[in-house]
Amino acid sequence: MAVPQNPNFNRLSFGGGQFGGNKQNKVNFRNRLPQKETLHRINHNIKAPQVRLVGDNVEVGIYPIQEALKIAQQQELDLVEISPTADPPVCKVIDYNKFLYDKKKKEKEIKAKSKATEVKEIRFTPNTDDHDFDFKAKHAEGFLKDGNKVKAYVQFKGRAIQFQDRGQLLLLKFAERLAEFGTLESMPKLEGKRMLAMIAPKSKKK
Numbered sequence: 001m002a003v004p005q006n007p008n009f010n011r012l013s014f015g016g017g018q019f020g021g022n023k024q025n026k027v028n029f030r031n032r033l034p035q036k037e038t039l040h041r042i043n044h045n046i047k048a049p050q051v052r053l054v055g056d057n058v059e060v061g062i063y064p065i066q067e068a069l070k071i072a073q074q075q076e077l078d079l080v081e082i083s084p085t086a087d088p089p090v091c092k093v094i095d096y097n098k099f100l101y102d103k104k105k106k107e108k109e110i111k112a113k114s115k116a117t118e119v120k121e122i123r124f125t126p127n128t129d130d131h132d133f134d135f136k137a138k139h140a141e142g143f144l145k146d147g148n149k150v151k152a153y154v155q156f157k158g159r160a161i162q163f164q165d166r167g168q169l170l171l172l173k174f175a176e177r178l179a180e181f182g183t184l185e186s187m188p189k190l191e192g193k194r195m196l197a198m199i200a201p202k203s204k205k206k
Helices: 065-074 096-114 130-145 158-177
Strands: 050-055 061-064 078-083 090-094 119-124 149-155 182-184 189-191 194-201
Touching: 050 065, 050 078, 061 065, 065 078, 065 090, 078 096, 090 096, 119 130, 119 158, 130 149, 130 158, 130 194, 149 158, 158 182, 158 194
Parallel strands: 050 090, 119 149
Antiparallel strands: 050 061, 078 090, 149 194, 182 194, 189 194
């Protein structure tokens, strides 16, 4: 059964505000939230005549909108429309600021977990000197620390292909240099005119 509209209801605040009392203690609900937050309909902005209500300390079910608003009011919380396309729309009784915070935190966690591992390439020649080797090793350390794989390869040109052994030794030395940060996935192998080695980042200890 629908609950009659309280003539003072539009002046009541939610989410910890005061109900009734003198004007000094009243809080305008809409001013309590950031102006830019328009992601969801809340409280009196919900247009559906009835809603499916969910939330803590709430008996899940379909309620007339005025009764759902009254339940949120009694708990000093907000009525938030979380599934507007459902029939009827699903609304949750919760503090809206907390709802936005939890939603943003969850999205951030999902994004972090789904981040694709990038493969960074480090190029050598059979005659790479020690200075260039050290410079590239430091770059590779940074890539591995960031969770990326490192594809190291020695590029052979012309007759340099006869120095395959030199290329293999260079890549093994490179993998040994990075042993603290990454693991050599397989022995260096020749592909065309390149000798390749893939180094994967070590998983971080919790």
